Amino acid sequence: MLLVSRSSSSYHHGNLQSALEDAALSLLETQPAARISLREVARRAGVSHNAPYHHFGDRAALLHALGVRAMRELLEAQEAAVAAAVGPVDRVRALGAAYVGYAADHPQSFALVFDPEYCPPGDPAADMAPLITRNEELLSREVAALVQVPGFVGRDPAALAAALWATVHGMAELVMLGHLPREVAEPALAALVDGGS
DSSP states (O other), X not given: OOOOOOXXXXXXXXXXXXXXXXXXXXXXXXXXXXXXXXXXXXXXXXXXXXXXXXXXXXXXXHHHHHHHHHHHHHHHXXXXXXXXXXXXXXXXXXXXXXXXXXHHHOHHHHHHHTOTTTSOTTOOOTTTHHHHHHHHHHHHHHHHHXXXXXXXXXXXXXXXXXXXXXXXXXXXXXXXXXXXXXXGHHHHHHHHHGGGO
């Protein structure tokens, strides 16, 4: 019978869970989630192959945690971009550019955020739901300001928000997969929203 010590004294990390997530994210930068194993994560973190089971019951639990962390990073990137922009049109452009930029810089993490196995559409886990809500509120708030701009006045905010998200997400996927050069994203976003002003 294999006995696994639960003592944290055998680990060199002050925060083993964070160290394991960091190791997994490092792997995720170079390979899709489907190829990541708990054994490889443990090796990358420099701990025993049993160590991940102290914090994650299985591989799916680890990938879920990475999806939540990636969603938080995506949201924070968008929030920071919006905070640095001035005016409704520039804020919407910045929001879209941050979304596409995150997908381009972290394609596997971005893909994990939208993987229905770890984030079922319409039924997110308790730790993912508030992040999704915050992201939806961010987009809704910026679109509500945008429809006050000449050229956008009178447009349905909910329909415009859905159209913008769908367009920007499609652009992010195309950039992420190498079908669209990253440099095209900002001019494309400008063409999308500047015409209304």
